[in-house]
Amino acid sequence: MINPDRNQQPDISPVGKINFLEPEKHQLSNGSSVYLMHGGEQEIVKLDFLFRAGSWYDKRKLDSVMAASMLHEGTSSRTAAQLADTFDFYGAQFNASPYYDNSYVSFLSLKKHLPTLLPVVSDILRDSVFPENEFEILRQKRKQKALVDSKTVGITAQRTFLRKVMGNHHPYAPISSFDLYDKVTRDHAHEFYRNHYTSERMNIIASGLVDKETLAILEESFGTPWGGSTNDAPDISLLQLPAPEKVDIHKKGASQNAIAIGRLMPTLNHPDYPALKVLITLLGGFYGSRLMKNLREDKGYTYSVHTSSIPFLHQGIFLTFSEVGTEVSADAVKQIYHEMERLQNELVPEDELEMVRSYMMGRVLREFDGPFAMSQSFETIFEFGLTYGYYERLIETIRNITPTEIQNLAQQYLSPDSMTQVVAGHL
Amino acid sequence: MISFEKHTLPNGLKVIVHQDKVTPFAAVNVAYNVGSKHETPDRTGFAHLFEHLTFGGSRHVPDFDTPVQQAGGSNNAFTTVDLTNYYITLPAQNIETAMWIESDRILEPAFTNEILSREKKVVIEEFNQRYLNQPYGDVWHLIRDLAYKVHPYRWPTIGSTPDHVAQATLDEVKQFFYNHYAPNNAVLVLSGNLVPDKAFRLAEKWFSEIPFRELMNPPREPEPVQTENREITVERDVPMDAFYIGWHMGARDADDFFAADLLSDILSNGKSSRFQQRLVKEKKLFNELDAFLSGENDPGLFTVVGRVNPGIGFEKAKKAVLDEIQKTVQEKPLDYELEKVKNKVEAHLLYHEVGYLDNAIQLANYELLGGAAQINEQVEHYRKVTPDDILRVAGKIFREGNMNTLNYLSKKDGK
Numbered sequence: 045m046i047n048p049d050r051n052q053q054p055d056i057s058p059v060g061k062i063n064f065l066e067p068e069k070h071q072l073s074n075g076s077s078v079y080l081m082h083g084g085e086q087e088i089v090k091l092d093f094l095f096r097a098g099s100w101y102d103k104r105k106l107d108s109v110m111a112a113s114m115l116h117e118g119t120s121s122r123t124a125a126q127l128a129d130t131f132d133f134y135g136a137q138f139n140a141s142p143y144y145d146n147s148y149v150s151f152l153s154l155k156k157h158l159p160t161l162l163p164v165v166s167d168i169l170r171d172s173v174f175p176e177n178e179f180e181i182l183r184q185k186r187k188q189k190a191l192v193d194s195k196t197v198g199i200t201a202q203r204t205f206l207r208k209v210m211g212n213h214h215p216y217a218p219i220s221s222f223d224l225y226d227k228v229t230r231d232h233a234h235e236f237y238r239n240h241y242t243s244e245r246m247n248i249i250a251s252g253l254v255d256k257e258t259l260a261i262l263e264e265s266f267g268t269p270w271g272g273s274t275n276d277a278p279d280i281s282l283l284q285l286p287a288p289e290k291v292d293i294h295k296k297g298a299s300q301n302a303i304a305i306g307r308l309m310p311t312l313n314h315p316d317y318p319a320l321k322v323l324i325t326l327l328g329g330f331y332g333s334r335l336m337k338n339l340r341e342d343k344g345y346t347y348s349v350h351t352s353s354i355p356f357l358h359q360g361i362f363l364t365f366s367e368v369g370t371e372v373s374a375d376a377v378k379q380i381y382h383e384m385e386r387l388q389n390e391l392v393p394e395d396e397l398e399m400v401r402s403y404m405m406g407r408v409l410r411e412f413d414g415p416f417a418m419s420q421s422f423e424t425i426f427e428f429g430l431t432y433g434y435y436e437r438l439i440e441t442i443r444n445i446t447p448t449e450i451q452n453l454a455q456q457y458l459s460p461d462s463m464t465q466v467v468a469g470h471l
Numbered sequence: 472m473i474s475f476e477k478h479t480l481p482n483g484l485k486v487i488v489h490q491d492k493v494t495p496f497a498a499v500n501v502a503y504n505v506g507s508k509h510e511t512p513d514r515t516g517f518a519h520l521f522e523h524l525t526f527g528g529s530r531h532v533p534d535f536d537t538p539v540q541q542a543g544g545s546n547n548a549f550t551t552v553d554l555t556n557y558y559i560t561l562p563a564q565n566i567e568t569a570m571w572i573e574s575d576r577i578l579e580p581a582f583t584n585e586i587l588s589r590e591k592k593v594v595i596e597e598f599n600q601r602y603l604n605q606p607y608g609d610v611w612h613l614i615r616d617l618a619y620k621v622h623p624y625r626w627p628t629i630g631s632t633p634d635h636v637a638q639a640t641l642d643e644v645k646q647f648f649y650n651h652y653a654p655n656n657a658v659l660v661l662s663g664n665l666v667p668d669k670a671f672r673l674a675e676k677w678f679s680e681i682p683f684r685e686l687m688n689p690p691r692e693p694e695p696v697q698t699e700n701r702e703i704t705v706e707r708d709v710p711m712d713a714f715y716i717g718w719h720m721g722a723r724d725a726d727d728f729f730a731a732d733l734l735s736d737i738l739s740n741g742k743s744s745r746f747q748q749r750l751v752k753e754k755k756l757f758n759e760l761d762a763f764l765s766g767e768n769d770p771g772l773f774t775v776v777g778r779v780n781p782g783i784g785f786e787k788a789k790k791a792v793l794d795e796i797q798k799t800v801q802e803k804p805l806d807y808e809l810e811k812v813k814n815k816v817e818a819h820l821l822y823h824e825v826g827y828l829d830n831a832i833q834l835a836n837y838e839l840l841g842g843a844a845q846i847n848e849q850v851e852h853y854r855k856v857t858p859d860d861i862l863r864v865a866g867k868i869f870r871e872g873n874m875n876t877l878n879y880l881s882k883k884d885g886k
Contacts, residue, residue, distance in 0.1 A: 047680045050531035050575060054567035056542045085493060086824055116742075124752070128742035133811045135818025154818055181755060184780060188758045191710040195606040297708075299599045331545070332536045344592025347600050367600045369592075399540050406543025409562060413494050414825065 059405040062439070064432045065418050067249070070259055074243045074269035078262055081251035081422065083415030087155045089252040090416055091262075092423060093169065097147035097240035100215045100358070101276055105224055110182065110233035111240070112142035115149065117178035119171045124178050127164065136161055138168075144216050145357040145427055147240070155253055158261050166265040169241055172234075179230040187225035194222070197295055198367055201302035201468040204293060209308060209361060209464045211286045215278050216356055242271025247426070251419035280358070288461065293468040301373040301469030303366050305380055307462050309353060311360030313428045316453065318441035320353060320362075323453050326392060326400050327351045327383060328364050334383045335364065343379075345372045357427055362457070370470045377467065384463075387454035391447040404442045408435065473830050473846055476667050477838075478674075482683045483655025486674045487834050487843055489662040491827040497663030498560045498828045499569035501577070502835035505651035506553040507630070508623040508691060508769065516630020517647055519550040520594050520639060525557075527586030529575040542568040550628050553768040554839055560828055563664040567673060573659070574677040577652055582645050595633045602629055606709045610879060617701055618717045618772055618875040622694040653684035658838040662831035694719065694770065697873050704878040711758060712779045714789055715877040717772040718868045720764065724841055729852045730864040731764060731773060736812035737804050737861070738762040738775075738795065743811070745795060756780060756788040768840055772875075773868050785878070799865040803858035816853050 067079035099108045116131075116138055118124040131138050136153040151165055193199040203218040210217050248266065250258055285308065310316050321329075328335035328351025335349045349366035368376040411421040425434045475489040510517050526548075528534050539546045544561025546569075557576065559569035602608045611627045619625035630636055659678065661670045697719055721727045739746040739762040746760045759778045765771035775796070779788040823829055830846075837845045 048571070048676055050571070050578075053532075053538055054565075054571050056538075056568060057562075057564045059543050059562050083493070084825060086821055088822060088825070125743065125748055128747070129811070132741040132743040132815055133807075135815045137822075152822060154821065178752070181752060184755075185758055188711055188778070188780075192606050195709065197604065299604045300596065330540065332540050340593055341589070344589045345596070347593055347597040367596075367604070369596055369599070399537060402543050403540040403545075406540075406545070406562060409495060409543065413496060416825065 056402075058402065059409050062409055062412055062435075064412060064435060065415070066432065067419075067422055072263055073267040076243050076246045076248060076266065078248045078250060078259065079422065080254045080259065081249065081415045081419045082254050083418070084252050087253055089153060089155045089158060089250060089254055089258060090419065091151040092249040092419065093149040093151070094247045094249065094423065094426070095147045095149065095241050096145070096245040097236070098143050098145040100145050100278065101240060102215060102236070103276070104228070104232055105219050106228045107232050107236040108147065108240070109142045109186070110179070110228055111237040112140040112147045112149075113182050113186070114174045114179060114233055114237070115140045115172055115241075116168055117182070118173050118175045119167045120173055121171070122164070122167060124175065127168070130161070130164055134161055138165070155258075158258065162261055162265040169246075169266070170270045172237060174230050174234040174237065176230050179233065183225060183228060187222060190222055190225065197298050197300060197302035197468040198365075200293060200295070201304040201466045202363075202365065204291060204468065205304035205306065205363065205464060205466040206361070208286065208289050208291060208466060209306060210359065211284065214283060215280065216359060238271065239274045239276070242273070243269045244271065244273050249419050249423060249426075251415040288464045290465045291467070292471050293466065294471055295469050298370065298469040300367045301370050301467055301471070303368060303373065303377055303380070304363060304466045305377070305463050306361060306363035307457075307464060309360040309362040309457060311357065312355035312425070312434070313430060314360070317353075317355070317360070318438040319445055319449060319453055320457065321438065322400065322404065322442060322445050323387070323450055323457070324351050324353050324362065325404055326396075326450070327387060327458075330403055332399060332403070334386070335366075335380065338379050338383055339366060339368070339376055343372070345369060345376050373467060373469065373471075377465070381460040381463075384454070384458040384460055388451065388458055390451075392450050394447070397447060397450070401442050405439070408439060408442070473824060473834070475834055475843060476671075477843060478671055480654065480675065480679055482679065482681055483653070484678050484681070485658045485838055486671060486678075487658065487660045487838060488665070488667045488670045489660065489827070489830055489834060490665060490667055491663050491830070494663050494827050495562060496560055496827060497563040497566045497569075497661065497665050498558055498831045499566065499573050500556065500558040500660040500662070500828070500831040500835055501573050502554050502556045502658045502660075502832075502839055503652060504656045504839050505555050506551050507626060507628040508552050509651060509688065510623060510626075512623070512625070512631075514635055514639070514643065515626045515632070516594070516628070516636045517639065517643075518555055519628050519630070520590065520636050521644060521647055522548050522550045522555050522557075523590040523594055524582070524586060524644060525576050525580045527583070527590065528581045529572075530579040530581060532572050532575045533581070535572050535576075538568050538572065544569065546572070551767075552624055552628055554836065556832060556835065558828060558832065560663075566661070566665060570673050570677040574681065577654065577657065578681050580648065582641055582648075584641055587639070587641055587644060591636055591639065594636050598629050598633045598636070606707075607713065607879065610715055610877065613703065613705065613879075614715050614717050614772075614774070614875065614877050617703055617877060618719065619694055621692050622769065623691060624694075624767065624769065624771070649684060650687035653686060654678060654681045655683050656686055656688075658835045660831040660835045662834070663827040691769070697875075699872050700874040700876070702876040702878070704880060706880045706882045708882050709879070710881060711781065712785050712881050713879040714777050714779075714785070715879065716775045716792075717875045718873050720771060720773045720868050722770045723766060723768045727860075727864050727867070728764075730856045730860040731868060733809065733812050733816070733853065733856055734799060734861050734865055735762040735764055735773065736815065737808055738799070740812060740815060746792075749795065750791055754791060756783050756791055760792070785880070796869050799861070800869050803862045806858065809856070809858055809861065813853055813856070817850050820849060
């Protein structure tokens, strides 16, 4: 056997056409949409129930969070203990995550157990009673968790950043005081549930080994309407978005400082968004990014630095985050701005851009790898009312964006003056 | 059921191929039989530091990240007390890029002082970020040090102190490599959208020339049987009092492992478990309460972690847990209870069969443990456990003198 030529990098074929699996769209009798994403080999079905019930709709902060957490804590006919026991016995996983725009109720089960379990899920969505006892336990649990989180420089910096960049009164802004946990009540949370977990506000995305039979079971359990109709989108037209600010938070004795630097940006349905994703990837979105090379590879300041875009439905946010040694914190901040300026002042070299293109194409391919990844990608665009055309545009941008376009974008969005900066730690 | 084929190359490298036609990706996963348990007490954190160092490139591949990213992939690694595992995932047509890199990593990494001093800094920042600058971040340092007196599970993978990492020299690092990194001490798993015959040929092409190496791997002294309960108390700036109790138990490949795992599930897996129902919900003693196995390859710990609600009384809460533990020693679980946790494990294992990378990592781990085929025997082992087994194993683990308690108290103002 001839030894391979190790001095020669093996040939690479670029990622070709990506197969976007279009979900099959159906409608239940009550008008709710069901999207079936068939694939995989295991006898598993994952159901995602999307409700327009995120914190965006909160009249009082935390109502949406408590409502989602209380979902499987008891119905008129089943106690919390019975619900837990049923799901555990069949090895099913029920999770409700309140997010900013939607609340995601996800249910993972062996396919064969769906006829037994979906009536229980239906009961939860239609008739949760939020027992006072369970509510109190959860309220305490959440409050203590928030207190533990507040001890970390990382979460402190990120939450402060979000409040500073959007303003305390923005519906997406995290709460500013833990006292709010003492004010939230069972009645308020239940009212939120009544108004937002309704069939009218629901969409179902089913992935895995799903078929006609799955659809029939879904119809049986979720096909009749429940709840009324509400229109409670907040009016943010009068909300003043704050000016950029630099904030230091002192945490004596911390062995690292957390740095959060960023600004408001367009969100996913904006024409600039695909190109912004390329820019963000270049700056700090992957292992070979400018910031990773600078702060970790070159200087050893940090274990990791990451730049991301947060695409809320009504507002996009750009954020660079890192935890660094306290003594190098000031220089790390300087380097982050330096890398932003470099993207504004210099054209990206072709070979670097080529690498980013390949890496990002691999990422897109990953987002369509199997039914569960695909359903997640579908949910991302579904929120925005977009089609797979979004991914086509993203791919088109990844393949064709020029160094000049990137520089223009950097000049438009990465000016250090426009950044809000939060540093938490031993200053 | 996870299908796979296995061959061994003349240099001792075990090669496993797992085909998954659903994904467009492939994974190249290499696990080395070297973890923090192969370190000495005065030089801890080496296996993990070494993992970082190898990303500094090798003799023929100066930079691993660029080619992987050019190929549309990503690479990463992790180190545990038992092993070091490297993986690259990339579009299947580019698998050879990953073979080139992984084979060169084991052939000869680039040892330079520059890379060493940089990665030392990065690892010390990782130490800070994950262990020192986190609430409750140092508990595993404390509990391991309390529970183990001889066995190298005494320190966590990150090392007992950042000083050991800071003091590492290039010679020590090189020595560490030749002591442990050898084809005859590794498992290569290729998984994803590939044809098994072709995959084996690629493994031969890239890995055959790596020489067999004599290993310096002296046998570890087993931890002596603990005969007296141990307890320590620390105060930290955390909001809630907590305790961590660890009992010694059998190894990962012992028959009793499965009964012990189900026992921990009966106690705390899921909202319907005993701990959740009785102590979190009914008595409202705990904010969080969990029981789990360390699941390590040498004999590990059965651990219970509780964060006590404010105003409850620390000792009262601890006693409630020990009472529940005592019940498992005195009474068999109900058939229904046992059936429930078995169903749960079975479903859980099936959920995790989805994913070519997870499967590759698991196959490698089982192969190091004694045979990749074990991956498909897990369910059967769990199914065989009887209520009497649970009772017997509980008696063995929760015996007097086998307990290690860490009281982790919230620092009160003024102290």
